[in-house]
Amino acid sequence: MFEVDNISHKLMIYAGIIMYIFGSIGNILNIYVFTVWSRTKKTSNKHSHSCRTNNSSLYLLVSSISNLIVILYPLFTRIMLDGYEYHITKHNVFIICKLRYYILHTCDVISLTCICLATFDRYLISSRKVRLRKLSTTRKQTKLILLFIICLFGIHSIPIFKYYSVSKTGYCTIISTIYLYYYLYTFQIFLHGIIPIIFLSVFGILTFKQLRIISKRKNHYGTMNFDKQLSRMLLLISLAIILSSIPYCIEQSYLVLFKKNNRQYKSYFRLYHVACSILYYTNPVTSFYMYYISTRSFRLQIHKMFCCTRNTHLVIVYRVKPITMSKQDF
Numbered sequence: 001m002f003e004v005d006n007i008s009h010k011l012m013i014y015a016g017i018i019m020y021i022f023g024s025i026g027n028i029l030n031i032y033v034f035t036v037w038s039r040t041k042k043t044s045n046k047h048s049h050s051c052r053t054n055n056s057s058l059y060l061l062v063s064s065i066s067n068l069i070v071i072l073y074p075l076f077t078r079i080m081l082d083g084y085e086y087h088i089t090k091h092n093v094f095i096i097c098k099l100r101y102y103i104l105h106t107c108d109v110i111s112l113t114c115i116c117l118a119t120f121d122r123y124l125i126s127s128r129k130v131r132l133r134k135l136s137t138t139r140k141q142t143k144l145i146l147l148f149i150i151c152l153f154g155i156h157s158i159p160i161f162k163y164y165s166v167s168k169t170g171y172c173t174i175i176s177t178i179y180l181y182y183y184l185y186t187f188q189i190f191l192h193g194i195i196p197i198i199f200l201s202v203f204g205i206l207t208f209k210q211l212r213i214i215s216k217r218k219n220h221y222g223t224m225n226f227d228k229q230l231s232r233m234l235l236l237i238s239l240a241i242i243l244s245s246i247p248y249c250i251e252q253s254y255l256v257l258f259k260k261n262n263r264q265y266k267s268y269f270r271l272y273h274v275a276c277s278i279l280y281y282t283n284p285v286t287s288f289y290m291y292y293i294s295t296r297s298f299r300l301q302i303h304k305m306f307c308c309t310r311n312t313h314l315v316i317v318y319r320v321k322p323i324t325m326s327k328q329d330f
Contacts (some may be wrong), residue, residue: 008271015278016079019285026288030064033301055142059118062146066111074104075281088166097164097172112196123203126210172285193249200238210235212269236294241283248280
């Protein structure tokens with residue numbers, strides 16, 4: 001059993017540190033790219049698609065900011081707790097339990113909601129029906145929706161400060177039985193599990209079907225090609241969210257329903273807990289690399305940042321060789 005515990009600690013330390021480094025770098029680059037994409041172009045362009053992509057870019061920008069916050073604080077404390085066995089006391093319970101879980105669930109739900117809204121926006125944009133395409137919100141409406149989402153989930157998570165505390169065994173726990181079940185069914189099962197899985201599955205499949213139709217059309221001035229890349233990028237991240245959410249939801253449901261939130265893990269269950277925690281943070285950590293692999297426009301934007309290719313207009317100079325004519329030509 002000691003060997004299993006040792007494997008669990010080392011797995012959390014090594015995997016957690018790698019995820020922390022690459023996840024932080026990736027989300028910083030995500031923020032840069034989506035900030036550029038979400039800007040309103042001042043110069044008029046006859047074939048500009050900025051009005052069609054700004055909504056999704058704004059959603060993905062907020063999602064990347066939320067993911068970065070999740071990595072910088074909740075993931076860091078998870079490494080300290082499961083990897084280095086950092087002890088929780090009454091003196092640090094606010095920082096390790098209350099504040100950590102507030103930031104974790106608020107930012108994670110905001111990120112998932114933004115991914116769902118971006119997927120839904122892609123579905124509307126890629127639809128062949130004009131009626132559905134007109135349902136896509138304007139830039140101003142999108143900002144109001146994002147502000148509403150941030151305020152809603154920020155307020156919704158406030159009870160975490162009151163009901164989260166430290167148990168006698170040194171683990172974060174919820175002291176109210178009523179809120180414990182509300183927390184399980186609302187946060188873990190519905191907001192982290194059922195709702196995003198069903199939503200992303202349904203609209204992901206519908207968008208995929210519409211992408212197949214789009215791929216048969218001519219990519220007029222690259223507009224459809226860009227929309228197709230952005231939709232494919234969202235499909236890939238949606239699949240990652242679905243796969244990473246299921247094991248974590250199973251673990252949390254088992255703890256509440258069968259263990260009465262007793263988080264004093266046995267050796268093999270601790271290993272499963274560490275594996276679920278790593279999978280849970282897979283989505284915010286690997287989002288940049290999924291975007292990079294799946295989207296050519298995303299790669300070009302990253303290359304442009306590192307190569308500092310500001311001048312995109314090339315001047316081609318042709319060398320003209322003078323023609324000499326002999327007397328026989330006259």
